[in-house]
Amino acid sequence: MEWLITAAGVLLVLVALRDLFHTLWHPTGRGSLSTAVMTGLWRLVRRFGADGTVAALAGPLAMIAVILMWALIIVAGWTLVYWPHIPDGFSYGPGLRPEERTDIVDGLYFSLVMVGTLGLGDIAPTDAWLRVAAPLEALIGFALLTAAVSWISQIYPALTRRRLLATRLSSLRTTGLPPPPGTTATAVLLQQLAEDVNHVRIDLTQHAETYYFHDGEPDTALAAMADYAADLAVQGQHSREAAVRMSAAMLGKALENLAATLGTYFLRTDGTPRQTFAAYAADHGYTPVRA
Incomplete structure (x- = not known):
């Protein structure tokens, strides 16, 4: 069961990366998830009229919504990767009791730290494969930030x-x-x-x-x-x-x-x-x- 949850997390990360690739680098420039978000937001704005201040914000808000969607899916996916292996696969800093660390919140916290490349160090992976997986998430987080800046500059x-x-x-x-x-x-x-x-x-x-x-x-x-x-x-x-x-x-x-x-x-x-x-x-x- 633990590895099924981890596999589901990996699948979520791959879905986000695929959509990011198709939106930013594929010749068609159309990821299925990003298109759905942008189209949905545009239709919502159209209900209030396409002119005026609200319409002027539709494009920028759509891009922000897509970037946040990618980030949330990646964070959620890595949370599922870490969650089944808490606390046995991690070491904890002073004041944190491993026997009490079984909540998904710890997985979410560690995922946010890694994707933001913060490196706080109060929770660290000890299993060999987790020690490889965690830096990989940091690299993906850095790539997401770089891609978002590049995307905005191309528009x-x-x-x-x-x-x-x-x-x-x-x-x-x-x-x-x-x-x-x-x-x-x-x-x-x-x-x-x-x-x-x-x-x-x-x-x-x-x-x-x-x-x-x-x-x-x-x-x-x-x-x-x-x-x-x-x-x-x-x-x-x-x-x-x-x-x-x-x-x-x-x-x-x-x-x-x-x-x-x-x-x-x-x-x-x-x-x-x-x-x-x-x-x-x-x-x-x-x-x-x-x-």
Whole structure:
């Protein structure tokens, strides 16, 4: 029975590490547990409205909730690893009576000390395998802290790229395409927009958590401006210039791929790109901006 409990603890730790790997380092960037936590928190926030201060906190709170979830699962798993072997597998400092140390609280306490790399020393493992297991938990705790810091640092460049694209589209809506229509400048501009849309799609694929960050004003929100980008692609495809039509087709294809990513992974829709962009805007509390 003792080893079954220990095995259950090891399984919990592996579940947390697998989810951490799939969220931070797997090409899809989607761990099943982290996705469930972030999606659930986002839906909860949507019940109070997607705009305002609460919505702005949804993304950061979702990341904090995921990191805490990983930490809690790891601590719980190692607690189960240690618990069946208390007190026989450990030595105790002065004032602690081993014959009284049979509670799961001791396992939880030692797990918290090790995952936090505190090394207090009042309880220490004596069994050979526990003396190996305990430092391993400390290494996992250090890796979790490092991974969390790395994760946070990777998010904001992706958010910046998305918001810059939305800002560029908003400026174009105000000033219009470079006159006269059909010039080389128009083709270059549409091609650059296509590249920016592709970057955003890749960011959403590799950093799915960025979807749950609210962008504030509509002119910095791709959820509001995506429909206008589709309008630009349609306008460009009616140009007399072959270069403009080709760049517009590239933009249209990039938008189709973006809509497919949004529909498949976040909105669970399979409609046209326009329908997906409308659902994207609604999910973030915006009205789609048109040309």
